[in-house]
Amino acid sequence: MTEGAAGMNEETPIRPSKDQTGGMRNAGSPTPAVFPPPESMRPTLVGRDFVVSAGHPIVAQAMAEVMAQGGTAIDAGVMGGFLSNVVQVDMCNLGGVAPTLIRQAGQPEIHVIDGVGPWGQQVTLDAFLKRHGGQMPLGSPVGVVPAAFDVWCKALARFGTWRLADVMAPAIDYAAHGFPLDLRSAKAFELLGNGFAGYESSRAIYWPKGRPPHPGEWLVQRDLGRTLARLADCDHGSRIGGIAAARALFYEGEIAEELIAFHRETGGWLTVEDLAKYESRVETAPEVRFRGWRVATPGMVCQGPVMLQALAILEGLPLERFHHGAPGHLHLVAEALKQGFAERERHYTDPTFTDTSLEELLSEPHIAALRDAIHPDTALPGAAAEAAGGRGRCDTTYLAAADAAGNVFSSMPSDTIDGAPVAPGLGFFVSPRGVQSRLEPDHPAAIAPGKRPRLTPAPAIAINETTGEALAIGCPGGDMIVQSMAQSLIDMVVYGMTPQQAVESPRVATFSHPGSFYPHPAFPKRLAVEGRIAAETRAALAAKGHVIHEWPDYEFDAGGVSIAGSRVMSEGQPPVLVAAADPRRITYAAGR
Numbered sequence: 001m002t003e004g005a006a007g008m009n010e011e012t013p014i015r016p017s018k019d020q021t022g023g024m025r026n027a028g029s030p031t032p033a034v035f036p037p038p039e040s041m042r043p044t045l046v047g048r049d050f051v052v053s054a055g056h057p058i059v060a061q062a063m064a065e066v067m068a069q070g071g072t073a074i075d076a077g078v079m080g081g082f083l084s085n086v087v088q089v090d091m092c093n094l095g096g097v098a099p100t101l102i103r104q105a106g107q108p109e110i111h112v113i114d115g116v117g118p119w120g121q122q123v124t125l126d127a128f129l130k131r132h133g134g135q136m137p138l139g140s141p142v143g144v145v146p147a148a149f150d151v152w153c154k155a156l157a158r159f160g161t162w163r164l165a166d167v168m169a170p171a172i173d174y175a176a177h178g179f180p181l182d183l184r185s186a187k188a189f190e191l192l193g194n195g196f197a198g199y200e201s202s203r204a205i206y207w208p209k210g211r212p213p214h215p216g217e218w219l220v221q222r223d224l225g226r227t228l229a230r231l232a233d234c235d236h237g238s239r240i241g242g243i244a245a246a247r248a249l250f251y252e253g254e255i256a257e258e259l260i261a262f263h264r265e266t267g268g269w270l271t272v273e274d275l276a277k278y279e280s281r282v283e284t285a286p287e288v289r290f291r292g293w294r295v296a297t298p299g300m301v302c303q304g305p306v307m308l309q310a311l312a313i314l315e316g317l318p319l320e321r322f323h324h325g326a327p328g329h330l331h332l333v334a335e336a337l338k339q340g341f342a343e344r345e346r347h348y349t350d351p352t353f354t355d356t357s358l359e360e361l362l363s364e365p366h367i368a369a370l371r372d373a374i375h376p377d378t379a380l381p382g383a384a385a386e387a388a389g390g391r392g393r394c395d396t397t398y399l400a401a402a403d404a405a406g407n408v409f410s411s412m413p414s415d416t417i418d419g420a421p422v423a424p425g426l427g428f429f430v431s432p433r434g435v436q437s438r439l440e441p442d443h444p445a446a447i448a449p450g451k452r453p454r455l456t457p458a459p460a461i462a463i464n465e466t467t468g469e470a471l472a473i474g475c476p477g478g479d480m481i482v483q484s485m486a487q488s489l490i491d492m493v494v495y496g497m498t499p500q501q502a503v504e505s506p507r508v509a510t511f512s513h514p515g516s517f518y519p520h521p522a523f524p525k526r527l528a529v530e531g532r533i534a535a536e537t538r539a540a541l542a543a544k545g546h547v548i549h550e551w552p553d554y555e556f557d558a559g560g561v562s563i564a565g566s567r568v569m570s571e572g573q574p575p576v577l578v579a580a581a582d583p584r585r586i587t588y589a590a591g592r
Contacts, residue, residue, distance in 0.1 A: 044500035046569070047577035047591030049404050053562035054080055055397030055476065056088045057588035058179065060581075062170045063401055064590040066162070073401035074102060075162040077409030078152045080399040082171035082228070084413050085148065085428070086221065087179060089206075090188040091397040091476060094224070094428040095146035095259070096415025099298045101285055101461045102159050103470060105406035110296040110461050112285040113154050115411075117145025117278055118350075118452045119434060120270040125447045128269075129439060136518040138195065139420050140268035142434035144453060145278045146259075148413055149231075149250050154280055155409075157243045164243045165235035168228055175427070176225030178218040184586050186215040195418025202422045202429075224427025227255065252276045255426065262423040263430045270430060285461070286358050288312045291493045294463045297482075299358050300348040303516070304458035306340035307482040312367045313339060313374070314490070324495040325506070325533065327540035328376065333490065334510045334527055334546070335380055337483055339370045341513035342383035349444040350452040356444075379545035382512025384522030396457050396481065398474035398587075400564035402577060408565055410472035412457035412481075436516050456481055456516045461565075462489060469575045471499075471565035476585070477557060479516055483509050484559030492567075499580035503561040506532040506553075508541075523547070530555055560585030 045051060050067040054060040059080050066076040077100075085094040092098070099115035120143075132141060156164060181189070190212035196202040205221055206213070213219065234249055235242030249255055256275045263270055286304075287296035290311040297304025313336040322328035347356045360366060373380065396414035401407075419432035437453040438445045445454045458481055459474040471492075475484040484507060491502035509528040514520035527546035529538055531553040542548050551558060560582040566575040579589035 039498060040500040040504050041583055042500055042581065044498040045579040045589045045591045047579065049592045050076070051402055051564045051577045051579035051589065051591035052076060052080070053400045053564045053579045053581050053587060053589040055084065055091060055399070055560065055562070055585065055587055057586065058087045058174070059083050059399065060588040060590045063399070064592065066167070067401070067403055068592060071162050072160065072405065073403040073407040073409045074155060074160045075167060076401045077399050077411055078156045078160055079167040079170060080401070081148065081152050081411055081413055082168050083174060084397050084399065086171045086175045086224065088397045089221070089417055090185060090192055091395050091416060092148070092413035093415040093417065093431070094148055094227075096148050096413060096431045097433050097455060097457060098148040098151040098411055098413040099302055099455060099457050099459060100151050100155060100409070100411035101296060101298070101459050101472070102155060102410075103406075103408040103461055103463070104159055110285040110287065110463070111159070112283055112296070112298045113151050114281045114283070114298060114301055114452070115147050115151045116301060116433060116452050116455050117147040117431060118450045119144055119437070119447060120274040121449045122271060123269040123447060123449055125439065125441055128447055134439070136435060136439060138432065138435065139199070140263050140266040140430060142432045143263055143268040143270055143420060143430035144434045145270060145274055146431050147280055150247065150278065150280045151411070153243050153247045154282060157240050158282065163235055163239050164246055165232040168232045172225055172228045172232060175221040175228055178220035180216050180218050181213055182586065183215040186213050186217070189213050192416060192418040199421035201424045202417055205422060205427070206417060221427050223425055227426050227428065230255070251278060258426055259423050259430060266421055268430060286362065288315075288362060290315050290489075292464055292466060293493060294465065295460060295489070296462075297458050297460045300351050300454070301452050302455040302458040303344055303348065303479070303482055304460065305348065305358060305361065306337065306344050307458065307460065307486045308362060309340040309343055309367065309370065310336040310482075310486055311489070312362060313371045316368070316371050317374070319490065319494050324491065325537065327537050327544070330508050330533070330537070331376070331379070331541060331544055331546075332374070333487060334508055335374045337486065338380055338382045338510045338512050339373065340482070341479070341510065343370070345383040345513055347444055348454050350454070353448060353451050354444055377544055379525050379527075380512070381524055382510065384512050384514060384524045395478070396476035398459065398476060398560075398562050400472035400474060400562050400579070402470065402472060402565045404577065406470065408461055408470050408472050410459040410461050410474055412459040412474050414455075414457045435518050438520070454516075458482055460485055467568050467575060469566050469568055471563055471567065473561065473563050475559040475561040475582070477559035479511070480509055480557060480559045483507070484561050488561045488563070499563045499567060499578050503563060503580045503582040506530040507558045508533070509558065523549075530558055554584045556584055558584055560587045562587050562589070564589065
């Protein structure tokens with residue numbers, strides 16, 4: 001190489017100019033610290049046209065495809081609901097529950113479809129206790145009217161634009177032709193087999209080789225595929241008429257008759273008349289204000305108001321005085337949630353069976369009294385007088401979708417396959433959600449004819465009308481659901497985290513209340529703490545009276561939060577579409 005005009009030869013090192021900070025790196029002379037380290041394990045997705053986040057990657061991808069083909073966030077959400085009932089049958093079921101929130105573009109209201117069916121008219125608490133020896137068994141005896149299918153029909157007919165057969169097509173395909181199981185899903189089928197292996201009809205589908213499936217083996221659900229196809233085949237004539245015809249087949253026709261015949265053979269209380277007269281409610285969702293945001297959840301038929309009451313309590317407490325993750329921050333959040341759970345134990349139930357109104361529970365005088373009981377240095381005992389053990393809980397999944405027009409969909413389908421036997425020939429079961437009702441006659445959530453059990457699933461939508469931001473947020477995890485959601489929202493609103501940082505942030509969890517699932521275990525003053533929270537912080541919390549229960553990093557039972565919606569990414573800029581997915585589970589986000 002000859003020396004050039006600049007006097008350089010092959011021995012002369014090439015140095016970047018002072019303003020040269022990008023480009024390829026030279027291993028012999030790197031340019032260090034140009035880019036900061038990643039702010040989170042995964043990126044917060046930013047979209048132009050739409051964003052989604054769901055409990056399974058297949059569902060997230062399929063929801064995105066609906067909107068890529070011109071569907072709205074609501075069309076995508078309903079399709080995701082049907083598909084979740086197939087590919088996440090370990091977490092939710094076509095015959096299960098599905099409380100759902102919807103915000104239509106250009107509308108201020110947030111609508112809630114309650115998504116839980118009632119006990120049958122033939123059941124009374126005395127009759128139930130007598131038949132089952134004072135216990136609450138698993139399986140058909142705790143069956144309530146299936147609600148999920150009605151939710152998908154209601155959401156699509158009232159708020160969507162696509163035809164029923166079109167939104168059902170991916171679910172039919174995945175049920176009939178199957179799909180390979182990922183590692184975590186295969187593990188779920190192994191663990192849930194402790195329950196469903198006792199049901200011959202379920203075992204034949206989910207353990208077809210007489211053992212738990214291995215990762216990479218295929219799950220095929222032919223009966224479920226045929227049922228879904230029967231329902232989709234009703235879609236003739238007008239769009240609304242096709243939905244109504246399918247709903248009639250499910251709740252009043254042959255499917256209802258086949259389902260109830262098996263349900264009663266296996267100890268259930270429901271009748272075909274209970275299904276025929278069922279109608280899910282569509283109402284305006286209750287909400288509270290928190291740091292300039294409107295936060296909405298379903299009402300007292302679920303535990304959503306725990307989050308609402310906790311946020312209302314925290315609205316009057318100085319969270320900003322503490323840095324994120326400080327003992328003072330975590331203590332106040334835990335105590336506010338503890339107060340919410342105590343309220344759940346005292347009051348929450350099917351609102352048609354109580355004189356206590358949610359308006360009263362969310363009123364400022366009532367919230368102020370709950371707030372005043374919190375001490376900055378002392379943990380409250382909560383609603384549990386003494387410790388009580390018990391069997392584990394069921395689980396749930398979640399769907400979030402938002403589009404550029406402003407539609408937002410937030411839904412939490414649930415009911416796991418170990419809760420009840422699958423009806424042969426149909427491929428799904430009657431919701432066993434009655435297991436969340438209570439056997440004490442004076443308890444607000446006690447069993448009664450036509451009464452809806454109080455659910456744990458509780459999706460949320462948060463809207464900031466000043467900035468135009470709107471977020472769907474949800475999480476699986478039993479009593480952890482509202483705790484994880486509240487902490488993620490606080491991390492964004494109070495501490496300025498990105499959505500993905502918020503869903504990854506370490507969590508705490510209070511269990512100082514009777515659990516939602518029979519026999520309602522309780523652990524007074526217990527505070528579960530993920531391992532990424534510093535030892536000195538745990539010690540400071542213990543000094544306040546919390547009984548520390550150590551969780552590992554990214555604990556599965558700490559939930560799997562998903563977020564999709566619009567968020568201001570830089571001060572002074574308009575909001576853009578964003579999505580986040582929690583790495584604690586197989587949640588996944590997508591967008592365009």
